[in-house]
Amino acid sequence: MSKVTLHVDEAGPLTTVQDLGRPGLASLGVPESGALDPRALKLANRLVGNPEGAPGLEVTFGGLRLTARRPVVLAVTGAPVSVTVGRAGAGLGCAVSVPAGATVQLGSPRYGVRSYLAVRGGVLADRVLGSASTDLLAGIGAPLADGDDLDVGAPPDTDVPVVDAVPLSTPTGEELVLRVVLGPRDDWFTDEAVELLLDSKWTVESRSNRIGIRLTGPVLEQRRKRELPSEGTIAGSLQVPHNGQPTLFLADHPITGGYPVIAVVHTADLSRLAQARPDQTLRFRQVSAPRLAGQRHESVAGSR
Amino acid sequence: MRLLPCGDAALLAELDDLSEVLALRSAIDAERDGGGLADVLDVVPAARTVLVRCHPVVGGLSRVAERLAQLDVTHHTSDEGPQVEIEVYYDGPDLADVAELTGLSEDEVVRLHTEAEWTVAFTGFLPGFGYLVGGDKRLSVPRRDESRTKVPAGSVGLAGEFTGAYPRESPGGWQLIGRTEAPLWNPDREQPALLAPGTRVTFVRAAP
Secondary structure (H helix, E strand, O other): OOOEEEEEEEOOOEEEEEOOOOOOOHHHOOOOOOOOOHHHHHHHHHHOOOOOOOOEEEEEOOOOEEEEOOOEEEEEEEOOOOEEEOOEEEOOOOOEEEOOOOEEEEOOOOOOOEEEEEEOOOEEOOOEOOEOOOEOOOOEOOOOOOOOEEEEOOOOOOOOOOOOOOOOOOOOOOOEEEEEEEOOOHHHEOHHHHHHHHHOOEEEOOOOOOOEEEEEOOOOOEOOOOOOOOEEOOOOEEEOOOOOOOEEEOOOOOOEEOOOEEEEEOHHHHHHHOOOOOOOEEEEEEOOHHHHOOOOOHHHHHOO | OEEEEOOOOEEEEEOOOHHHHHHHHHHHHHHHHOOOOOOEEEEEEOOOEEEEEEOOOOOHHHHHHHHHHHOOOOOOOOOOOOEEEEEEEOOOOOHHHHHHHHOOOHHHHHHHHHHOOEEEEEEOOOOOOEEEEOOOHHHOEOOOOOOEEEEOOOEEEEEEOEEEEOOOOEEEOOEEEEEOOOOOEOOOOOOOEOOOOOOEEEEEEOOO
């Protein structure tokens, strides 16, 4: 008997399998990857009784249509989309039972970019280096295509939790304010550039993907043009190439970069950053590194 | 060693030269093997820096910073890493440019590239992309003025003091002197990167 549980009728603009990625392998050049909005994936998994890191689908700009070959229980979180099962509407942020033969359709999100679909038992996908995540930069896995079939794992021991409602922090179209720590290379930029970074509105460009978000705004000038030997970067890094327009790295970012990083977004704000849409505006609010880390180690911040 | 902030959960240690980088990487590895630096999640050595990423827990970064500052980076004993031989077809599109930039003949470029024993200093940019050092100083060339949008998989290039080989097709600005069919990256292997840090490499001219 076939194990196929879900048939992909339409994959939409970009749908990938994601879990919580493969941290700890950066020294081999492997990015962390994983769900760009991990908070939303974890919630979707909890709603269907899965371990929170089970592989699910990251659906970019909606448009996904699946047919269930067998009965499944699923939940959708993240960017708010309409969820239709057969002809009936289903809610976001709740477990939905889908009978065999029914079609599940996700509409386009009004706000945000990425919705997450978790299915009870998790999506069965090849694990590479301990993770099922598709990494577009590293070429691990590939986006879903129309006509693909997905297997679903055995249901977990835990029941589907009984909840009436869960607090959803769904993205909105409002201006996003993200906390940043200046550095490591803020001293490569003019004082004016650092002020402009913190005082200006930044617009998300349409040329943005899982690797990074390009921003447009005032030009951030370097004190003098010089070559930076490539150095390690992390998700949330605001890297500024010579044209002065920053790129904000997301989970599939390159492990090293050759342009200076003026500031880095706080880890806790990365989930919200992942939902920033083209043309949406961002602002950056400076927080200090020592206070963030709960430390008194002045040599860290004071060395600049 | 200068410690620079890198967000709320990472630090960038800036060092004077590559040998200090290698020494700090070895010292961090030794600490972690012995159960120390428990807050560290990932370490990314590069040409002049070591990025140390921590679990985002309160106090983790300061504990790591304190310990890093105590590590000795003045002595580096060269790694006795595995040795690999890589066959290269020296027919890259930038071989003539490299000859011109270095004032060498194309044959001399190939000779210097194949005579050296290179060592993988660090990995990055792409999975399995090793930055190899130890070549003749005369081979040091700048990156291309314009980066290529597509460099074919297996391309062997030069940039600065480094040589390297592209494990897959990607954009890139290195001066391409040849290509190899060696299996540079295979995630199904226990050691997915052929050119992991510490590996010693010699290049061999492949029969055309």
